[in-house]
Amino acid sequence: MTTYLIRRFFQSIVTLFIVSIATFGMMHLMPNGVVRGMLGQRATPQTIAELTHRLGLDQPLYVQYWRWLDRLVVHFDLGTSYQKSQTVNALLKEDMGQSMYIVGLALFFTIVISVPVGVLQATRRNSVTDYTITTFSFIGYAIPVFFLGVVLRDLFQVQFHLIPIAKQIDSFHAAFSQPDQMILPVATLVISGVAGYSRYMRSSMLDEITQDYVRTAIAKGATKRRVLYRHVLRNAMIPMITLVGLSLPTLVGGALLVEQIFNIQGIGVLTINAALSSDFVIVLGTTMLTAIVTILGSLVADISYAALDPRVRLT
Amino acid sequence: MDEIVVESPGQGDNIPPTEQMLGLEPTESARSMFRRGLEVFLENRLAVVAFGVLVFYVLMCFFGPLLYHGNTSHVQMDEITLPPGPSHPLGTDQNGVDELGKLMKAGQISLEIGIASGVLASVIGMLYGAIAGYVGGWVDSIMMRTIDALLSIPLIFALIYLASTLGRTKTVFIMVIALTSWFSLTRLTRGDTLTIKVRDYVAACRMMGGRSPRIIFRHILPNTIGTTIVNTSLSIANSVFALSVLSYIGLGLQAPNDDWGGMFANGSSYLDQNYWWMIYPPGVSIVLIIISCNFIGDALRDAFETRLQKR
Numbered sequence: 001m002t003t004y005l006i007r008r009f010f011q012s013i014v015t016l017f018i019v020s021i022a023t024f025g026m027m028h029l030m031p032n033g034v035v036r037g038m039l040g041q042r043a044t045p046q047t048i049a050e051l052t053h054r055l056g057l058d059q060p061l062y063v064q065y066w067r068w069l070d071r072l073v074v075h076f077d078l079g080t081s082y083q084k085s086q087t088v089n090a091l092l093k094e095d096m097g098q099s100m101y102i103v104g105l106a107l108f109f110t111i112v113i114s115v116p117v118g119v120l121q122a123t124r125r126n127s128v129t130d131y132t133i134t135t136f137s138f139i140g141y142a143i144p145v146f147f148l149g150v151v152l153r154d155l156f157q158v159q160f161h162l163i164p165i166a167k168q169i170d171s172f173h174a175a176f177s178q179p180d181q182m183i184l185p186v187a188t189l190v191i192s193g194v195a196g197y198s199r200y201m202r203s204s205m206l207d208e209i210t211q212d213y214v215r216t217a218i219a220k221g222a223t224k225r226r227v228l229y230r231h232v233l234r235n236a237m238i239p240m241i242t243l244v245g246l247s248l249p250t251l252v253g254g255a256l257l258v259e260q261i262f263n264i265q266g267i268g269v270l271t272i273n274a275a276l277s278s279d280f281v282i283v284l285g286t287t288m289l290t291a292i293v294t295i296l297g298s299l300v301a302d303i304s305y306a307a308l309d310p311r312v313r314l315t
Numbered sequence: 316m317d318e319i320v321v322e323s324p325g326q327g328d329n330i331p332p333t334e335q336m337l338g339l340e341p342t343e344s345a346r347s348m349f350r351r352g353l354e355v356f357l358e359n360r361l362a363v364v365a366f367g368v369l370v371f372y373v374l375m376c377f378f379g380p381l382l383y384h385g386n387t388s389h390v391q392m393d394e395i396t397l398p399p400g401p402s403h404p405l406g407t408d409q410n411g412v413d414e415l416g417k418l419m420k421a422g423q424i425s426l427e428i429g430i431a432s433g434v435l436a437s438v439i440g441m442l443y444g445a446i447a448g449y450v451g452g453w454v455d456s457i458m459m460r461t462i463d464a465l466l467s468i469p470l471i472f473a474l475i476y477l478a479s480t481l482g483r484t485k486t487v488f489i490m491v492i493a494l495t496s497w498f499s500l501t502r503l504t505r506g507d508t509l510t511i512k513v514r515d516y517v518a519a520c521r522m523m524g525g526r527s528p529r530i531i532f533r534h535i536l537p538n539t540i541g542t543t544i545v546n547t548s549l550s551i552a553n554s555v556f557a558l559s560v561l562s563y564i565g566l567g568l569q570a571p572n573d574d575w576g577g578m579f580a581n582g583s584s585y586l587d588q589n590y591w592w593m594i595y596p597p598g599v600s601i602v603l604i605i606i607s608c609n610f611i612g613d614a615l616r617d618a619f620e621t622r623l624q625k626r
Contacts, residue, residue: 014460014464015460015463015464015467016464017464018460018461018464018465019464019465019467019468022464022465022468023468026473026476026477026480138606138609139606141609142552142602142605142606142609143602143605144556144559144560144601144602144605146559146560146563146576146579147579147598147601147602150579150583150586150594150598151598153586154586154591154594158586158587158589159589165587249466249467249468249469249470250469250470252469252472253469253470253471253472256469256471256472256564257471257560257563257564260563260564261583271472271475272475272564272565272566275475275476275478275479275566276479276565276566278479280476280479280480283472283475283476283479284476286472287468287469287472287473287475287476290468290469290472291467291468291469291472294467294468294469295467298467
């Protein structure tokens, strides 16, 4: 286990390193560089030269990269917004709570719903139920999140007034104290999540059902129920952990759109507004942050997988 | 003289030609991989319908404007937000612009960028995967770990950053979407390449002095083309989706050059006024294109992957 942990941890470091190079590269794609962005349209050549020097942007690239990495790793400093004159860290701190709340709820309900759905499909394979759910999950999988969100908003808030339209949710407290406002955003993410997860759960169950230990358990005289829920289900759920790790980027991306649709001031809306006002440091900061969260998420997923399935550690 | 020796009288007529004896020639009527694939594809009704939908949209968007002349260019204050009716089959928007005409024009942009970047992504993914798989060793490790790392950056964030910094033109969108969506094909092509490069014909080619580029382009890539074509169809769906996401959040092409995502975003800002004709036509178009491309991709996979075929 220790060897596996060390190797997997090292892998994450390498991944982070590559992501940091990619992000640093993206930073230098900014039109006319960071300086022009900070000074805006009024910049004169002199002020540009002065600020370039002050920020160390006239240094060789590897020196700049090293400094940037040092700030990022040691101080977790993602830079300062040009326009809001606030650090990106402070902005993230304001908006992270509600985003993580939505992602967390969505992930929880996605798993809670898709496991039984997948089991139902696997146990009634090729039945009408199976085909119906498959059709729905295919459609759910193909419908873009933003379309689904708008349709749900239209149905529940505009046509039938089942859920009141509230003012913008701009803090974790606002999100937490208004559960009715969380229903639609979370439901949007859950519907598109369940579509993919339940397919995976179904095939994972079917893989396990054909294993030798199932035949043994049946031969021992265990009831069908016992075999299914004590033996098969437990093992079939293990691969789901990997799926959670893999689907994090999609989920975080979906949350960005959901925030935009349902008027929630989270990391997604922060990013969108920053991009619209050319405040690239913020966009880069949120990109880096979500990438780090994703890498950590998949690290945790892989470690729990190894803890639950001894075979993984040996390979 | 040789012919006489081969067809010596003692061998009789009922001896099959050597090629057939060795099983080199098909016993039934000869069918190319393409023909057989087409048959499998046509058996899948859903895929045929999906293909029909795609053809319908292409015809509607690119040839529709030749037949249907809706006002798509100027503001008409006396015709704003009209519901669908005889003069405007899909109603008008907040500027009095005809929605059907706009749907066609926006569709051109969605389809052009979607197809262009889908194809470009496939080319990049195919080449990258083939090179990584063919070269192997540490080069392969580095190339594939880079993919793993890039995959952990949430796609939408990368798209937003790239689109907003590089400027919002058609070319930039094609490049940016392609550059962020070639990873999955790369993995598949690399896998195929690993099995192809150890085949005898590759060894034979190398022995005859064939250099690596020749082996990759003439022997490996043609053999991975099935995977690539399947993936291109899925990739087009993803590109249409990616573009519509960018437009939806306001980072797409600027009006009046907006795509379906932009139309949808514009319409959904009038959600509370219940102008459904401004929301659902572009929204449903996006969904239909994505679903169709997915169905077609699935059917193509059945058609190309001979292992999955019943015959």
